[in-house]
Amino acid sequence: MRTLAHVLLLGLLFALPAAGADLVGGLRVEGTRFVLPDEEGRLLTGGDLIGAELDIGPVGVIRIDAIERDSGARFDEVWLHTLQLRTPGSMVFSNFCTPDPYGDTRAVVYPGYFDEALRYVPDAARFSFSCVSGVEAKCLRWGYLPWRTAPNTGESLAPYYETCIRLARADYLGDNRPSTRDGTSIDVYDRVGVQQRTPGLDMRFEAGWNTSGAVCVHHTRIPANLTLAALRARRGGRALPGLGDTCNEHQAQADGALLYNRSRG
Amino acid sequence: MKTLALTTLLLAAAVIAPATMAADGGPVFNGARLNGWELNSKNFNGISLQGPVLQGLTLNGPVLQGLTLNGPVLQGLTLNGPGVVFQGLTLNGPGLVLQGKFLQGVHVNGVARSHSPLSGIALSSVRVQLRK
Numbered sequence: 001m002r003t004l005a006h007v008l009l010l011g012l013l014f015a016l017p018a019a020g021a022d023l024v025g026g027l028r029v030e031g032t033r034f035v036l037p038d039e040e041g042r043l044l045t046g047g048d049l050i051g052a053e054l055d056i057g058p059v060g061v062i063r064i065d066a067i068e069r070d071s072g073a074r075f076d077e078v079w080l081h082t083l084q085l086r087t088p089g090s091m092v093f094s095n096f097c098t099p100d101p102y103g104d105t106r107a108v109v110y111p112g113y114f115d116e117a118l119r120y121v122p123d124a125a126r127f128s129f130s131c132v133s134g135v136e137a138k139c140l141r142w143g144y145l146p147w148r149t150a151p152n153t154g155e156s157l158a159p160y161y162e163t164c165i166r167l168a169r170a171d172y173l174g175d176n177r178p179s180t181r182d183g184t185s186i187d188v189y190d191r192v193g194v195q196q197r198t199p200g201l202d203m204r205f206e207a208g209w210n211t212s213g214a215v216c217v218h219h220t221r222i223p224a225n226l227t228l229a230a231l232r233a234r235r236g237g238r239a240l241p242g243l244g245d246t247c248n249e250h251q252a253q254a255d256g257a258l259l260y261n262r263s264r265g
Numbered sequence: 266m267k268t269l270a271l272t273t274l275l276l277a278a279a280v281i282a283p284a285t286m287a288a289d290g291g292p293v294f295n296g297a298r299l300n301g302w303e304l305n306s307k308n309f310n311g312i313s314l315q316g317p318v319l320q321g322l323t324l325n326g327p328v329l330q331g332l333t334l335n336g337p338v339l340q341g342l343t344l345n346g347p348g349v350v351f352q353g354l355t356l357n358g359p360g361l362v363l364q365g366k367f368l369q370g371v372h373v374n375g376v377a378r379s380h381s382p383l384s385g386i387a388l389s390s391v392r393v394q395l396r397k
Contacts, residue, residue: 025391025392027388027391029388036395038395044395049395050396051395052394053393053396054391054392055392055394056386059383059386113384121385123385125387125389126385126386126388127385127386128383128384128386129383129386
């Protein structure tokens with residue numbers, strides 16, 4: 001009986017929320033951080049929210065275990081969240097994200113979302129999570145923050161963020177058919193002051209990009225996944241000005257590229 | 266009893282309870298993270314299942330070759346039908362049902378990893394519990 005009582009007590013402890021915990025609303029996302037007003041009107045953010053549990057209904061409960069500024073991000077305003085997920089009916093939390101090639105399971109939160117056509121929707125009433133293994137997080141960390149303006153030109157970076165998604169996934173035709181492989185290194189750069197070419201890399205010009213995909217392609221990133229000939233066949237009647245040696249950075253710029261990349265290919 | 270090539274299943278081992286065998290010979294994984302899964306196939310070669318949260322899924326082969334399922338949250342997914350070939354399939358997303366023959370090379374929601382596992386969440390739907 002004593003053992004049974006212990007089991008019942010243990011079950012009760014698991015079933016109840018922690019003593020003194022509050023359920024509050026008013027959550028919002030500013031940049032890559034949650035902001036939450038407390039009962040006294042103070043704004044909680046960053047480390048204030050460590051340990052907070054976000055109840056997202058049928059998805060489950062997400063617990064924030066750690067929040068830290070991303071020291072590797074292009075701009076000093078990206079925060080990385082260590083998250084745990086507990087699904088409905090379970091009492092066990094586990095990593096929200098699958099690890100990237102370096103074992104990193106942190107995530108970035110950002111306002112808005114991508115629609116089915118992979119267009120970024122800056123909806124302040126909604127937010128999304130992207131694990132660091134994901135292109136949405138990568139592009140934010142590279143500096144293509146859609147709510148920011150470009151250092152050199154002052155133009156919005158929103159189209160650059162959409163373009164970065166196409167580029168990072170090697171979605172040449174912008175038809176949501178990525179051809180890259182997890183863990184593949186590329187060199188991303190632009191002409192608006194966010195990313196520059198990285199010297200000393202054994203890479204060559206791959207493609208120029210805009211929000212619709214590649215404006216021209218010198219070579220495909222992972223030929224085992226997609227060859228230039230297969231891309232040519234896939235393109236059908238759609239316009240894609242240059243494939244192969246006719247595509248270079250100068251041509252891509254003339255064709256309206258926002259971003260450029262190099263790869264080993 | 267059929268024997269599955271479990272070495273080809275890249276399961277998130279820490280969150281999977283020991284597998285038991287279903288009456289029809291297929292494996293049923295019952296655990297905190299794979300609760301409700303049923304996998305029946307003669308050929309699981311190349312399948313990759315990565316949690317967390319691969320819940321409520323049923324896979325019926327034969328031939329589920331090249332299939333990749335990446336969590337988090339692939340809840341309520343159903344793949345059905347004898348003779349169905351799910352070769353080269355990549356699935357990311359909840360609530361999907363695929364039924365048919367020769368669904369070869371189909372990609373649903375892009376690449377073989379759920380990069381934005383939760384997208385477009387309404388802030389008004391989130392309740393926050395603070396730790397004191």
